[in-house]
Amino acid sequence: MRKIVPQNPLNKKIAVEDESRSVAFGKAPAPVPYTSETNIYLVGMRASGKTTLGKLLAQKLSRPFLDTDDVFVEQHGQSIADFVAANGWGAFRDAEAEILRSVSKSKGQVISTGGGMVLRQENRELMHRSGPVFYLYAEVPVLVQRLQADPLQDQRPSLAHSSLEDDLRAAFAERESLYLGVAHFVLPAVESLQDTLADALDKLQLLARVRK
Numbered sequence: 001m002r003k004i005v006p007q008n009p010l011n012k013k014i015a016v017e018d019e020s021r022s023v024a025f026g027k028a029p030a031p032v033p034y035t036s037e038t039n040i041y042l043v044g045m046r047a048s049g050k051t052t053l054g055k056l057l058a059q060k061l062s063r064p065f066l067d068t069d070d071v072f073v074e075q076h077g078q079s080i081a082d083f084v085a086a087n088g089w090g091a092f093r094d095a096e097a098e099i100l101r102s103v104s105k106s107k108g109q110v111i112s113t114g115g116g117m118v119l120r121q122e123n124r125e126l127m128h129r130s131g132p133v134f135y136l137y138a139e140v141p142v143l144v145q146r147l148q149a150d151p152l153q154d155q156r157p158s159l160a161h162s163s164l165e166d167d168l169r170a171a172f173a174e175r176e177s178l179y180l181g182v183a184h185f186v187l188p189a190v191e192s193l194q195d196t197l198a199d200a201l202d203k204l205q206l207l208a209r210v211r212k
């Protein structure tokens with residue numbers, strides 16, 4: 001068995017499972033049996049790369065890709081920013097939970113979630129019991145940099161009407177334990193996309209082998 005030596009910033013919270021790739025198992029119990037029919041979920045903060053990595057992963061695995069924010073916009077015919085301005089965040093969280101319930105009924109997809117999907121216990125339980133959950137972990141300064149470069153304000157209206165950095169810090173403080181709690185794997189989201197993709201594929205191969 002591989003020696004478990006914590007070596008990255010996550011080491012205070014979880015055991016690092018694979019030193020060479022610095023990918024860690026989260027605190028959550030093992031995921032459901034993994035087959036080509038199992039959905040794969042990506043969770044994490046805004047701009048951690050869920051949508052970008054999810055598309056790559058789906059392509060590599062020849063699976064359908066789905067982003068819960070895209071489904072929201074298709075269903076509502078308006079941007080998240082406009083919807084939240086008119087109806088508030090609570091209404092968005094209701095709609096987001098309904099989307100997750102609905103899309104998770106289909107099988108074998110890679111599902112990138114919006115950053116706040118973990119806020120509802122119902123969502124966390126659903127994801128956790130229906131497929132492997134990857135938490136894309138990045139620290140706030142990295143997220144700030146990415147959001148300044150590519151804000152997508154229609155998709156990501158301010159959460160608390162504070163500065164971008166304060167918004168992210170408050171969200172990170174509230175959500176970090178939720179991400180860690182729901183995740184079966186934690187992927188440092190600051191590596192190159194190709195490295196992060198390789199990490200995720202390694203972990204899925206491991207799950208496929210465990211099943212046999």
Ligand SMILES: Nc1ncnc2c1ncn2[C@@H]1O[C@H](COP(=O)(O)OP(=O)(O)O)[C@@H](O)[C@H]1O
Nearest residue numbers: 046047048049050051052146150189191192193
């Ligand atoms: N590993 C990475 N390294 C550098 N930039 C990245 C990485 N992953 C994503 N990005 C960039 O960060 C921004 C947010 O990515 P996105 O996939 O939309 O994140 P999310 O869906 O988690 O909000 C995009 O501009 C994307 O190109």
Ligand SMILES: O=C(O)C1=C[C@@H](OP(=O)(O)O)[C@@H](O)[C@H](O)C1
Nearest residue numbers: 045046047114115116155156157
């Ligand atoms: O962090 C959040 O609460 C949100 C993140 C966004 O998705 P991304 O994480 O894909 O940016 C989007 O769902 C919405 O603006 C809420």
Ligand SMILES: [Mg+2]
Nearest residue numbers: 050051069113
């Ligand atoms: Mg996204």
